[in-house]
Amino acid sequence: MSELPLAAQTAALPLAPQTTAATLQEKILQRRARVGVVGLGYVGLPLAVEFARAGFEVTGIDIRADKTQRVNLGDSYVGDVPSAILKPLVDAGKLRATPDFSAVRDLDTINICVPTPLRKTKDPDMSYIVSSCQEVAKYFHAGMLVILESTTYPGTTDELVLPMLAESGLQVGRDFFLCFSPERVDPGNPTYQTANIPKVVGGHTPACTEMGRLFYSQALQRVVPVSSTRVAEMVKLLENTYRMINIGLANEIALMCDRMGINVWEVIEAAATKPFGFMPFYPGPGLGGHCIPIDPFYLSWKTKQAGIEARFIELAGYINGQMPQFVVEKVQNALNQAGKPLMRSRVHVMGVAYKRDIDDLRESPALDVMLLLKRRGAVLSYTDPFVPSLKLEGLELNSQPQDAAASADCVVIVTDHSAFDYQQLVARAILIVDSRNALKAFQSDKIVRL
Ligand SMILES: NC(=O)c1ccc[n+]([C@@H]2O[C@H](COP(=O)([O-])OP(=O)(O)OC[C@H]3O[C@@H](n4cnc5c(N)ncnc54)[C@H](O)[C@@H]3O)[C@@H](O)[C@H]2O)c1
Numbered sequence: 001m002s003e004l005p006l007a008a009q010t011a012a013l014p015l016a017p018q019t020t021a022a023t024l025q026e027k028i029l030q031r032r033a034r035v036g037v038v039g040l041g042y043v044g045l046p047l048a049v050e051f052a053r054a055g056f057e058v059t060g061i062d063i064r065a066d067k068t069q070r071v072n073l074g075d076s077y078v079g080d081v082p083s084a085i086l087k088p089l090v091d092a093g094k095l096r097a098t099p100d101f102s103a104v105r106d107l108d109t110i111n112i113c114v115p116t117p118l119r120k121t122k123d124p125d126m127s128y129i130v131s132s133c134q135e136v137a138k139y140f141h142a143g144m145l146v147i148l149e150s151t152t153y154p155g156t157t158d159e160l161v162l163p164m165l166a167e168s169g170l171q172v173g174r175d176f177f178l179c180f181s182p183e184r185v186d187p188g189n190p191t192y193q194t195a196n197i198p199k200v201v202g203g204h205t206p207a208c209t210e211m212g213r214l215f216y217s218q219a220l221q222r223v224v225p226v227s228s229t230r231v232a233e234m235v236k237l238l239e240n241t242y243r244m245i246n247i248g249l250a251n252e253i254a255l256m257c258d259r260m261g262i263n264v265w266e267v268i269e270a271a272a273t274k275p276f277g278f279m280p281f282y283p284g285p286g287l288g289g290h291c292i293p294i295d296p297f298y299l300s301w302k303t304k305q306a307g308i309e310a311r312f313i314e315l316a317g318y319i320n321g322q323m324p325q326f327v328v329e330k331v332q333n334a335l336n337q338a339g340k341p342l343m344r345s346r347v348h349v350m351g352v353a354y355k356r357d358i359d360d361l362r363e364s365p366a367l368d369v370m371l372l373l374k375r376r377g378a379v380l381s382y383t384d385p386f387v388p389s390l391k392l393e394g395l396e397l398n399s400q401p402q403d404a405a406a407s408a409d410c411v412v413i414v415t416d417h418s419a420f421d422y423q424q425l426v427a428r429a430i431l432i433v434d435s436r437n438a439l440k441a442f443q444s445d446k447i448v449r450l
Contacts, residue, residue, distance in 0.1 A: 020142060020143050020174065020175055020176075021174075021177070021207055021211065023143060024108060024143050024144075024145060024177070024211065025211070025214060027108055028108075028109075028145075028211075028214050028215050028218060029214070029218075031054065031055040031056050031218060033056060033108040033109055033145075033215075034056075034057050034058075034059065034106055034107045034108050034109070035048075035051045035056045035057065035058045035059070035107070035108070035109050035111075036058070036059050036060075036061060036103065036104060036107035036109060036110040036111070037051075037058065037059075037060045037061070037110070037111045037113060038060075038061045038062075038110060038111070038112045038113065038114060038132050038136065039061075039062060039112065039113040039114035039115070039128075039132065039150075040060045040061075040062040040064075040067050040068070040071060040097060040113075041062075041078070041113065041115070042078055042080070042185060042187050042360070043113040043149060043183045043185055044060065044062070044111070044113035044149075045060070045071070045076070045077075045078045045081050045086075046078065046080050046081050046185060046193065046194040047111060047113065047149070047183075047194055048060045048095060049081055049085060049086060049089060049095065049194075050194045050195050050219045050220065051218075051219045052089040052094040052095040053085075053089065053094075053219070054218050054219035055094075056094070056218070056219070057093070057094060058094060058095045058096075059095075059096055059097070059098065059103050059106075059107060060095065060096070060097035060098070061097070061098055061099070061100070061101060061103055061104070062097060062099060063099055064099070065099045067097070068097035068098055068099050069097075071086070071090065071095070071096070071097035072090060072096060072097055073087075073090075074086050074087025074088075074089075074090040074091065075087075078187075079187060079188060079358055079359060080185070080187055080188070080193060080194075101135035101136065101138065101139060102138075102139055103139075104135075104136055104138075104139035104140065105139045105141065107144070108143065108144060108145065109144065109145040109146075109147070109215060110136060110144065110145070110146045110147070111147045111149050111181075112129065112132055112133065112136070112146070112147070112148045112149060112150060112161075113149045113150060113183065114128040114129060114132045114150055115128050115150070115290070116128065116129065116150045116151050116152050116294075116298070117290060117294065118294050118297055118298075122297045122301070123301055124152065124153055124297075124298050124301055126152070126156070126160060128150070129148070129150055129152065129156065129160065129161065130160065130164075133160075133161050133164045133165070134164060136164075136165075137164045137165055137167060137168065140165055140168050140170075140176070141168075142170055142175045142176060143175070143176065144176045144177070145176070145177040145178075145179070145208075145211050145212065145215055146161070146165060146176065146177070146178050146179075147178075147179045147180070147181050147201070147212055147215070148161055148179070148180050148181075148229075149180075149181055149182070149183045150183070151182065151183065151236050151237075151240070151291065151294075151295050151298065152233060152298060153233065153237070153298040153299065153301060153302035154230045154233040154234045154237070154299075154302060155230060155233070155302065156180070156233060157178060157179070157180040157204065157229035157230075157233065158204060158229055158230065161178065162178055162204060165178065172204050172205065172208065173203075173204060173205030173206075173207045173208055174207070177203065177204075177205075177207065177208040177211040177212070178203065178204045178208050178229070179201050179202060179203040179204070179208050179209065179211070179212035179229065179232070180201070180202055180229040180230075180232040180233050181199055181200060181201040181202075181212060181216070181232060182200055182232055182233070182235055182236030182239075183236075184197045184198075184199075184236070184239070185197065187358050187360065188355070188356065188357045188358040194220070195219070195220055195221060196220075196221045196222075197220075198220075198221075198222040198223070198224050199216045199220050199222065199223050199224065200224045200225075200226055200232050200235050200236075201213055201216060201223060201224070201225055201226070201232060202225070202226040202227060202228045202229045202230070202231050202232030202233075203228070203229065204228075204229055209225050209226070209227070210225070212225070213225045234299075236295065237295055237296065237298060237299040240291055240292055240295040240296060241295070241296040241299055241312075241313060243281070243292050244287065244292050244293070244295075244296045244313070244316050244317070244320070245296075245312050245313070245316040246279075246281040247281050247282075247283075247284070247287065247292070247316070247320060248315065248316025248317070248319045248320050249281065249316070250264075250268065250281040250282055250283045251283045251284070251319050251320055251322075251323055252319050253267070253268075253283070254283035254450055255319075255322075255326065258326075258450075263449065264283060264450070265282075265437045265440065265449065265450075268280050268281075268282060282437070283323070283450055284323065284365070284435055284436055284450070285323050285324055285327045285365040285366070285368075285369055285414050285435040285436075285450075286320055286321065286323035286324045286327075286365030286368060286369075287320045287323075287363070287365065288354025288355060288362070288363050288364045288365050288366075289354045289355065289360060289362060289363055289364075290360075290362045290363060293317075293320070293363050294363070296310070296313040296316075296317070297313070297317070299313065300313045300314065323365065324365050324368035324369045324372060325372060326450075327365075327369050327412065327414070327433065327435050327450070328369060328372040328373055328376070330412075330433045330435075330448055330450065331347060331373065331378075331410055331412055331433050332376070333448075334410060334431055334433055334448045335409060335410055335431070338409075338410075338430075338431055340409055342373070342376050342377060342378050343376065343377035343378070344377055344378075344379060345378055345379065345409040345410060346378070346379045346381065346407065346408045346409045346410075347373050347378040347379070347380055347381075347408060347409065347410050347411075347412060348380075348381045348382065348383070348400075348404060348405045348407075348408035348410070348411045348412070349366060349369065349370060349380065349381070349382040349383075349411075349412055349414050350382070350383055350384075350402075350405065350411060350412070350413045350414065350415070350416075350417075350420060350425070351366065351382075351383070351384055351413060351414050351415025351416060351417050351420070351436075352364055352366035352367070352370070352382055352384045352387050352390060352414065352415060353366075353384060353386050353387055353415050353417070354366075354415070355415065356415060356416050356417055356418065357386070357417055357418055357419075358386060359386035359387060361387055361390065364415075365414065366382075366414040366415060367390075367392065369412065369414055370382070370392055371392060371393060374392065374393065374395065380392075380395070380397065381397065381400050381404055381408065382397060382399060382400065383399055383400050383401065383402050383404060383405065383420075384399050384415070384417070385399070385417060385419050386417070387399060402420060402421060402424065402425065403428075405425055405428065405429050406428035406429060406430075408429070408430070409430060409431065410430070410431040410432070410433060411425065411429045411430075411431065411432045411433070412432070412433040412435065413432065413433070413434045413435060413436055413438050413439070414435055414436070415436070416436040416437075416438035420438070422438060422439060422441075422442070425439075426439060426442045426444055426446070426447070429446065430446065431446050431448070432446055432447050432448065433448045433450075434447055434448065434449050434450065435450045436450075437449065437450070
């Protein structure tokens with residue numbers, strides 16, 4: 001444009017670049033923008049609901065027709081989204097869901113919230129991002145804002161997503177806008193949810209960042225713009241790597257304390273009284289969920305290509321990976337001391353979800369603990385009010401009422417759900433291995449702590 005004569009530049013102004021941006025900005029500000037969310041899981045459904053609550057018309061797209069049907073009935077399958085909130089939005093026509101990507105034709109914005117797991121080789125699995133973007137690209141049109149929210153390695157938005165959208169011939173930053181915004185939801189957290197967790201957003205160009213900022217500001221309390229998609233992608237990986245490594249440190253301290261006969265929980269609690277320079281992290285039976293055990297490997301995979309070994313990540317991954325084994329050894333030793341071999345002993349697991357008060361079993365350390373126990377001949381049962389049944393190497397188990405713990409040779413607390421009656425557990429169980437310090441308030445010879 002700068003090569004045009006001045007008169008032509010001035011004459012071109014009302015029609016050209018800014019027009020697309022101005023039109024979309026106006027639609028966003030007036031809440032007339034038609035919002036799309038691709039992937040209606042733990043991240044996508046709460047986001048869709050927030051924008052519908054803010055007055056936008058929202059379309060959720062998910063390949064799972066069972067999920068889109070339930071959304072259209074106002075029947076939530078995500079713990080943080082009560083049906084009592086979802087249903088009125090659906091009834092008012094503010095939120096609908098479909099498995100059909102042709103809906104993209106009528107949308108102004110799209111947030112992509114599809115899974116980003118690891119392959120068995122610990123390499124990033126980009127297949128969900130690629131397949132959803134390929135579908136979006138079929139119906140992509142000028143004037144759209146596309147934001148990737150799936151956790152991924154730095155460079156994904158620019159190197160993988162942009163080329164698929166640019167095949168349309170449209171120019172990013174002028175004809176359409178592209179951002180990355182890391183998702184930070186913490187399922188089951190009653191204090192911080194989608195609306196009040198600050199939202200970082202970085203665009204491919206400054207115009208993209210500004211569009212992303214404007215968009216999120218309509219529905220979320222605080223938006224933090226950053227200079228690029230890569231910075232935004234790296235923010236998420238720093239946050240989760242920070243957690244993973246500090247949990248690794250807490251686990252290593254727990255292993256040391258165990259050898260030295262020191263109560264690690266008491267140590268951490270006392271250290272946490274320091275009002276500056278210390279933040280407590282806690283040991284446990286191992287990492288779980290699809291974020292903390294996985295995301296740091298997105299970073300180490302990418303940095304390897306840049307010739308840098310992510311040594312902290314590898315080390316913390318190794319220590320965290322030892323914890324299920326450590327818990328099983330605690331069970332075995334406790335049973336030995338009671339004169340019972342682990343082989344054929346009945347071991348009852350309290351809590352199998354990967355963290356307290358949620359129903360998510362993905363990467364749960366309970367599965368590792370149970371598998372190790374099973375392979376050593378233990379007879380397993382479990383209680384988890386959030387997980388009615390599970391499969392484990394050909395074994396199918398159903399959650400038992402908590403009373404079942406009383407007849408086990410040993411109980412192991414893997415996930416400390418708040419619904420458990422710990423008083424009753426301590427009163428009735430024969431032997432308890434507590435990997436979460438859930439029994440902090442109890443003193444008893446039958447309790448073995450991590
Ligand atoms: N759940 C969390 O606590 C959390 C927190 C922060 C970041 N994240 C990240 O957010 C992303 C989404 O995670 P999630 O927990 O919501 O996953 P999820 O599995 O709960 O939901 C993903 C949804 O995407 C759908 N989907 C898969 N492929 C699709 C496709 N090609 N087109 C349309 N829909 C498709 C699935 O059917 C599913 O409903 C991941 O990158 C994850 O790492 C998750």
